Amino acid sequence: MDVLWAGTPVLTLPLETLASRVAASQLCALGFSDLVAESRKDYEDIAVRLGSNPSELAALKSKVQDARMTAPLFDTKKYTSDLEVLYWKMWNRYSAGMPADHITE
Numbered sequence: 001m002d003v004l005w006a007g008t009p010v011l012t013l014p015l016e017t018l019a020s021r022v023a024a025s026q027l028c029a030l031g032f033s034d035l036v037a038e039s040r041k042d043y044e045d046i047a048v049r050l051g052s053n054p055s056e057l058a059a060l061k062s063k064v065q066d067a068r069m070t071a072p073l074f075d076t077k078k079y080t081s082d083l084e085v086l087y088w089k090m091w092n093r094y095s096a097g098m099p100a101d102h103i104t105e
Contacts, residue, residue: 001026001073004026004027004030004064004067004068004073005068005074007061007064007065007068008061008064009032009035009050009057009060009061009064010023010026010027010035011035011037011043011046011047011050012024012027012035012036012037013036013037013038013039013040013042013043014036023036024036026073029071029072029073030064030067030071030073031067031071032060032063032064032067034046035060086103089103090103
């Protein structure tokens, strides 16, 4: 996430490693699912396309830099607040003797 916060586009192929899957999740949350490759060939094609097209890469960098100021992914106050609300909901379920379950609201 630090790389994205720095405004640097990331290309990933989510396979075996946790880092590649986390990067894919972060890119999708920021609206950059086109940087999540679906195969090794797709990864190579995207990398070559971006590396061969400086104007496209510059535009992408600009979009990533803009996204870090508006995307919920980087809104740590809201993230913290939402997480605290979830902790209270979990505690209330536990205190009421209810089993663990998905909390969707």
